[in-house]
Amino acid sequence: MTDYQFEQIFREMSFDMIKDILKYTESPSKSIPKLLSEIRELTGAKIVAIFRCPSSYSIDEPHAHKMLGINPKRKKGLIKSALYEKLLMLSHQEKEIFIIDENHHHSCYSLLQNKGIGLSLVMPIVADVHLMGSFIMLGLPTRNNLNLLIKGLQTLANLFALTFKGSIFYLDMEKRVAERTKSLQESEKRYKNILQTTNDGFWNLSAEGNILDVNDAYCKMSGYSRAELLKMNISDLEINKNYSEINNHLKTVIHQGPDRFETTHKRKDGTTFMVEVSVSYMESNGNSLIAFLRDITTRKESELALKESEARFKALHNASFGGIVIHDKGLILECNAGLSKITGFSYDELIGMDGLLLISDDTRDLVVKHIS
Numbered sequence: 001m002t003d004y005q006f007e008q009i010f011r012e013m014s015f016d017m018i019k020d021i022l023k024y025t026e027s028p029s030k031s032i033p034k035l036l037s038e039i040r041e042l043t044g045a046k047i048v049a050i051f052r053c054p055s056s057y058s059i060d061e062p063h064a065h066k067m068l069g070i071n072p073k074r075k076k077g078l079i080k081s082a083l084y085e086k087l088l089m090l091s092h093q094e095k096e097i098f099i100i101d102e103n104h105h106h107s108c109y110s111l112l113q114n115k116g117i118g119l120s121l122v123m124p125i126v127a128d129v130h131l132m133g134s135f136i137m138l139g140l141p142t143r144n145n146l147n148l149l150i151k152g153l154q155t156l157a158n159l160f161a162l163t164f165k166g167s168i169f170y171l172d173m174e175k176r177v178a179e180r181t182k183s184l185q186e187s188e189k190r191y192k193n194i195l196q197t198t199n200d201g202f203w204n205l206s207a208e209g210n211i212l213d214v215n216d217a218y219c220k221m222s223g224y225s226r227a228e229l230l231k232m233n234i235s236d237l238e239i240n241k242n243y244s245e246i247n248n249h250l251k252t253v254i255h256q257g258p259d260r261f262e263t264t265h266k267r268k269d270g271t272t273f274m275v276e277v278s279v280s281y282m283e284s285n286g287n288s289l290i291a292f293l294r295d296i297t298t299r300k301e302s303e304l305a306l307k308e309s310e311a312r313f314k315a316l317h318n319a320s321f322g323g324i325v326i327h328d329k330g331l332i333l334e335c336n337a338g339l340s341k342i343t344g345f346s347y348d349e350l351i352g353m354d355g356l357l358l359i360s361d362d363t364r365d366l367v368v369k370h371i372s
Contacts, residue, residue, distance in 0.1 A: 036071040039135065043149060046117060046139030047072070050125075051088060053133045068133070083111045084136070091124040091134040097150055098122055112138065119143065123153055201275070201293035207254060209234040209246050212288060221275075221295050223268035239264040239272060250289060254281045262296065273297045330356040330371065 032050060040048040049070040086108050090098070100108050100120040112120055119142075123135040140146070201218030203211055214229045222229070222237065235243040240263050253259050258280040264272050279291040323339030325332055332355045340347050343358055359367050 032069040033071070036069050039137065040071050043121070043137050043153075044141040045120075045137040047136075048138075049084075049136045051084075051134050051136070053092075053131050083108070083115065086111060087122055087136055088134060091122050091136075092131060094122070094124060096124060096126075097154055099146075099150075119146075121150070121153070199294075201295075203289075203291040203293065205234070205250070205279075205289040205291060207250060207287065207289070209243075209250055218293055221267075221273060221293070222265065228268075237265045239266055250279075253279055253289065257281075265293075274300045325350075325355060327355050327371075330354055330368075 036048045036050060039045075047070065050068045052066040052068050087100075090105060090108065098104065098121070100112065100122065101118070102109055109120075112118065117139040119140040121137040121140060123137070125132045125134060140149075198215070199217055201221055202213075202215040203218065204213035206212055210233050211229050214226055216226075219226055219229065224232070233243070234246050235241075238246060241249065249259075258278065260276065260278045262274060262276050264274050266272055273295055274297045276294045276296045277291055279289055281287075281289050323342045324336040325339055326334040332350050332353050335347065335350050337347070340350060343350070345353070356364055356368065
């Protein structure tokens with residue numbers, strides 16, 4: 001092949017490589033295998049590999065380099081050998097493309113020959129005077145067109161440097177994303193554990209009221225299993241509202257904000273229980289709603305029993321023929337209709353009155369003595 005023919009082929013392949021580099025700039029992990037394949041095809045090398053240089057490189061720790069890719073992959077086992085450590089140390093020293101043959105870097109060349117490899121090139125990847133990594137091309141087939149090859153690879157070096165500067169940032173970012181994802185997963189696990197151990201029920205709902213998630217507490221309240229509830233809509237449990245009314249209520253929460261209310265739900269066995277519901281719309285949670293539900297049946301039964309007791313007492317004291325009064329040191333706080341009838345004062349007039357004024361002068365001191 002003449003120099004001209006090689007130069008033409010090199011130019012075409014280089015152009016394709018540049019297009020691929022630009023194409024995969026935002027996803028460099030995808031670009032590396034294709035780049036290595038193209039470089040191997042371009043150079044005719046037996047092995048092509050790329051390494052990332054650690055930011056805190058020490059000449060005594062060449063193994064700290066990270067291999068980002070190798071072509072062919074079956075040669076990956078060679079990476080941990082003394083040969084690669086020597087090549088990587090040289091790339092730090094040279095910081096530009098260099099040849100390894102019988103006349104250059106003889107110690108490395110001897111190691112290569114022991115593995116059946118001859119003429120080789122190392123291309124450091126440098127950006128802003130910082131070594132980002134190295135391309136290693138081992139076992140070049142011939143010296144023909146070697147100067148053209150070096151010149152062409154040097155032209156591409158700056159573009160490689162910028163790309164892999166981004167690649168290293170991208171890989172670091174991928175690591176940070178993975179760590180953040182793990183942290184979020186752990187937080188989500190802790191959050192779910194809290195939801196499963198709380199006494200309050202929990203729902204995650206779609207905008208249509210379908211149950212997307214539910215905790216054990218609500219399963220116990222309702223008597224339904226989790227699998228059964230995940231197939232249900234609020235309307236299957238709600239006693240006081242139909243599907244349309246529930247839907248309208250959810251739309252109000254979505255557009256106007258959180259709500260708290262009391263309602264009645266139906267258990268699997270047909271009995272009912274009262275719940276206090278706090279519901280909110282969570283756009284960040286996939287445009288869903290979350291609801292916390294507290295069983296208030298016992299509280300409501302106690303309140304009802306108290307009201308009934310008060311009503312019975314009031315009916316009794318209003319039915320009495322004599323006057324009944326509740327007072328604080330003579331000041332009337334409550335009284336029945338009997339007292340109003342006896343004194344001639346209305347109920348409103350009696351409340352807040354000094355009751356001692358209703359006692360005759362000759363017995364008032366005796367009454368004061370007994371209530372003091």
